[in-house]
Amino acid sequence: MRPFFLCILSLFSMLLGFSPAYADKSASVLLYHRFGEDNIPSTNIRLEQFEAHIKILKEGGYHFMALTDAIAHLKEKRDFPERTVIITVDDAYKSVFTNGWPMLKAAGIPLAVFVSTDPVDSGSSNYMSWDEIRQLKEEGVEIAHHTASHLHMVHAGLEAAMADVRRASKRFEEELGEVPKIFAYPYGEHSLEIADAIQDEGFNAAFAQFSGAIAQWDNLYALPRFPVNERYGGENRFKLISQAMALPVSDIIPAEPLLSDTNNPPLFGFSVDENVRGPGALACYPSHLGKAADLVKPLDHRIEVRFDKPFPKGRSRINCTMPAGNGRWYWLGKFFLLPGGKLD
CATH class of the missing domain: 3.20.20.370 (Glycoside hydrolase/deacetylase)
Structure with missing residues (x-):
């Protein structure tokens, strides 16, 4: 995310009143x-x-x-x-x-x-x-x-x-x-x-x-x-x-960071604590995608992250962020590893 984009979203979060309840x-x-x-x-x-x-x-x-x-x-x-x-x-x-x-x-x-x-x-x-x-x-x-x-x-x-x-x-x-x-x-x-x-x-x-x-x-x-x-x-x-600030979540899937050809891209999902306001501002960025992934909400405060392009071999990540108020940000990271490729 570009610094200008972060500044705009920080102002937006203050106007909407996001609460840093888990500071x-x-x-x-x-x-x-x-x-x-x-x-x-x-x-x-x-x-x-x-x-x-x-x-x-x-x-x-x-x-x-x-x-x-x-x-x-x-x-x-x-x-x-x-x-x-x-x-x-x-x-x-x-x-x-x-x-x-x-x-x-x-x-x-x-x-x-x-x-x-x-x-x-x-x-x-x-x-x-x-x-x-x-x-x-x-x-x-x-x-x-x-x-x-x-x-x-x-x-x-x-x-x-x-x-x-x-x-x-x-x-x-x-x-x-x-x-x-x-x-x-x-x-x-x-x-x-x-x-x-x-x-x-x-x-x-x-x-x-x-x-x-x-x-x-x-x-x-x-x-x-x-x-x-x-x-x-x-x-x-x-x-x-x-x-x-860590985004307060539970029920993260998959628990296993190790991928194979049969579960790549992974079906990544988590539940956001109900005390966190404004989950609609959440965005999740797979490291190889160059843009935010699609988010599906099957239940209130349940987030499913979906994208079609498989991760490349080696180390990959998904970063999910949203404004927390007072210029601070909630952050959730998830590591994935697809064996193979160049070791470095």
Whole structure:
């Protein structure tokens, strides 16, 4: 959605009186990778962009929360302070240590870093060392689990994927004296089978990489995060996602994100909580379609998303948004994976 379109809809929502009734039930988790590595824009945030993000957060009435505390709020069904933001970083690149964390630390903003152990063990200058990771931990940064080899877990299969997870857990135990209890799927790729295995392994929660705010009604082992990079790091988008509110929904189908040729495109649907006013303003955007999908309402507050064009092979998403009032937006994301195609 274009910024101009967002502004018009925000004004429209205020005139119609949309009510942000669930403002304290959800929080925005932001996902970064690299800081100031301008030669890799797809996973990088420029330092001037990141400085602008921090300024917005510090001056915009936000509440900052550690990742473990946010998971505890979800598990215990506790409300979040309004405009709660959690900052996460994947992959343990060196620029987190040299650029990202020093800027956050100076601003008093907590951080969680999801670490894949093989790149750290490789000794590559592109990644932090174990000594640097230990230093971050001593300074209050939360270290979280991101497998050993950063593999495509669904493609590898359950047995190989979980062997990789356990190999990383052994390295965490050896280097940090404990195994992190919060997990992130590499590339955000997961299935119900893998999510169940991660839960059985003893993790408290697991994150993917599709857009949306975390909420009390979410599956703890398929939590959304808003990816942030150079292209999607402008101030307008940052304000939009950092104060996004999870659309309160139930009865989401399909539960399984894994697609095949027989259920592509998926029949995606959900029920919006009856306390949410104005669901007629909802729009849902499949990532490959280039426009909004058709919405069918078989029952009051029940939404069925329909489109004819199948998702391509690889990772896909549907983003559903609607105005929530006071310049804020409800957001619901859904991740899908059709195996095959190029792995990246």
